[in-house]
Amino acid sequence: MKEPEYAKGFWNPYLAGVALGLVLLVTFYLMGTGLGASGAFARTAAVVAHGVNPQFVETNGYFKEFYRPGAPHPFVDWIVVQVVGVFAGGLVAVITARRFRISIGKGPTAGAWLRLSLAFIGGIIGGIGTRFAMGCTSGQALTGGATMAVGSWAFMMVVFATAFIAAYFVRREWS
Amino acid sequence: MTGPLAMLNDFSVATNLWIALVIGFFFGFVLERAGFGDSRNLTNIFYFRDMRVLRVMFSAICTAMVGLIALSWIGLFDYSVLLEYSLLKTYLLPQIVGGVLFGLGFVIGGYCPGTAVVGLVSGKIDSLVFLVGMIVGMWIFALGFPVWGSFYKSFDMGRITLWQIFGTSKEIMAAAIVVMALIAFVLARLGEKWHPYDK
Numbered sequence: 001m002k003e004p005e006y007a008k009g010f011w012n013p014y015l016a017g018v019a020l021g022l023v024l025l026v027t028f029y030l031m032g033t034g035l036g037a038s039g040a041f042a043r044t045a046a047v048v049a050h051g052v053n054p055q056f057v058e059t060n061g062y063f064k065e066f067y068r069p070g071a072p073h074p075f076v077d078w079i080v081v082q083v084v085g086v087f088a089g090g091l092v093a094v095i096t097a098r099r100f101r102i103s104i105g106k107g108p109t110a111g112a113w114l115r116l117s118l119a120f121i122g123g124i125i126g127g128i129g130t131r132f133a134m135g136c137t138s139g140q141a142l143t144g145g146a147t148m149a150v151g152s153w154a155f156m157m158v159v160f161a162t163a164f165i166a167a168y169f170v171r172r173e174w175s
Numbered sequence: 176m177t178g179p180l181a182m183l184n185d186f187s188v189a190t191n192l193w194i195a196l197v198i199g200f201f202f203g204f205v206l207e208r209a210g211f212g213d214s215r216n217l218t219n220i221f222y223f224r225d226m227r228v229l230r231v232m233f234s235a236i237c238t239a240m241v242g243l244i245a246l247s248w249i250g251l252f253d254y255s256v257l258l259e260y261s262l263l264k265t266y267l268l269p270q271i272v273g274g275v276l277f278g279l280g281f282v283i284g285g286y287c288p289g290t291a292v293v294g295l296v297s298g299k300i301d302s303l304v305f306l307v308g309m310i311v312g313m314w315i316f317a318l319g320f321p322v323w324g325s326f327y328k329s330f331d332m333g334r335i336t337l338w339q340i341f342g343t344s345k346e347i348m349a350a351a352i353v354v355m356a357l358i359a360f361v362l363a364r365l366g367e368k369w370h371p372y373d374k
Contacts (some may be wrong), residue, residue: 003225006213013227016209017234023201024239029252031195032179032261034239035202037289041306045313059318081192083292085199086206090293093207100201102298105214105285115285119214122284123291123308124315125276129235130288131316132272132327134266137287138202139233144263146239148337148348151265155321157273162278167221170283171372 006105009097024142031078034143038130040083042066043074062131079139107174118173178252182260203293212297214285221282222372224364227259235354240349254345258334272326284308 010016028035039158046066057063066074074080094100106115130136133155135143141159144152167174177183183258219225236324246252263310284305286294291309294302301342320327338348 004215006215007210007219007225007227010210010216010227011208013209014234016205017231018238019205020202020209020231020235020243021238023198023205024235025242025246026241027198028239028257029178029246030180030198031191032182032257032351035198035289037287038309039294041288041309042313045310045317047312048310049317051229057317060317061324062317063287065253076188076192078191078195081195082202083289084197085196085201086203086289086292087199087296088196089200089203089205090207090212091203091206091296092200093293094212094297097207099207099212100296100298102300103186104301105294105299106301107215115301116304118283119285119304120308120311122280122282122286123310124280124312125286126284126305127278127312128311128316129273129278129280129312130309131273132269132323133277134270135263136277136289137232137281138289139271140263142235142239145232145236146243147257147262148240148336148345148352149263149265149331150332150340151267151270152263152334154265154267155277156273158274159278159281162275163221163282165229166279166282167218171222173283173285174215175372 009099020142021146024146028146033078034139035082036079036135036139036143037083037086038136038139039079040077042131043077043080047074071100097139107172109175110173115173118170137166177250178246179256179261182256183253202289203296206290206293207297209291212293212299212302214294214299214301217287217290218282218285222297223366223370224373226367229359229363233359237356240352244346244349245258258336262336265335266328266330267332268330269327280312 043066046063058067104112133140140152141156205252220251247254286305291302291305338345
């Protein structure tokens with residue numbers, strides 16, 4: 001099919017993949033661990049909740065690991081700073097390519113409210129998913145994929161199998 | 176110098192965080208240049224319109240995977256340190272359940288966490304909404320932790336790799352994955368010709 005306007009002007013996907021792989025490789029060489037993203041949002045969720053109800057966060061079975069006594073602030077953390085870097089790097093890439101535009105990414109006939117409601121619902125479901133999987137496309141699929149970790153490959157296969165099936169049911173959002 | 180540097184030498188917290196910032200910068204830059212700041216470029220794979228997600232992901236995984244093995248061959252990377260201390264642990268069933276939820280979130284929400292960040296700095300309102308939803312998801316997970324906390328850490332298989340499961344070497348396993356990727360690239364092209372949703 002004809003390449004749509006929003007898909008133009010990017011790197012060749014194989015070259016982009018090799019570049020991404022080299023970033024990942026350097027990360028392993030330097031740190032022994034890979035890339036990540038969702039962990040920064042788990043910490044953000046904990047910090048926001050802590051602002052409202054510190055006692056809940058400090059006693060919650062999951063959130064309390066971010067607020068151990070004597071530990072630094074949850075934002076003084078590798079993954080949080082790395083995601084700050086993603087913001088910066090993404091912004092520089094967008095600006096230098098003159099691609100910044102306030103808009104909504106959706107199928108040509110889908111309504112804006114349908115798309116935004118589903119973005120919210122998808123965010124909730126995906127966010128919960130990252131916690132059970134202990135990572136996302138970066139922290140599990142890329143990082144564990146490149147080191148051939150069993151759980152990461154299981155995660156990646158299940159993610160794509162599920163999404164290919166579920167795509168049929170939300171086709172109006174993307175068509 | 177043999178890597179992983181931070182684990183074999185004692186890097187200060189400040190050094191680690193500076194590395195995190197620089198690495199993150201390049202990560203975000205490449206994600207944007209790959210086209211991952213737009214939910215349509217990310218979800219088109221599921222409708223066989225544009226399989227760029229598969230091409231980028233598989234090329235990236237193969238590059239880093241082969242690169243790590245090559246570095247360990249020439250003595251620049253100690254693979255045993257990775258296997259013993261930092262390989263991601265497998266919690267099989269929780270990760271499968273997480274994968275189902277994440278896959279749903281991906282196609283319904285249109286992003287994954289890292290790409291939503293790039294979408295946000297591209298001016299995409301849907302990625303902002305997705306990120307807010309994700310924070311809410313984290314709260315729901317924490318609220319329900321008393322219910323599913325024990326499941327979350329179950330089916331612990333430790334640090335285990337595919338080549339150990341299949342009883343082969345990491346080199347042969349990596350070669351098999353590269354072949355699988357090449358086959359997937361060919362199939363991706365056929366899938367794009369098929370694009371069943373747009374007929």
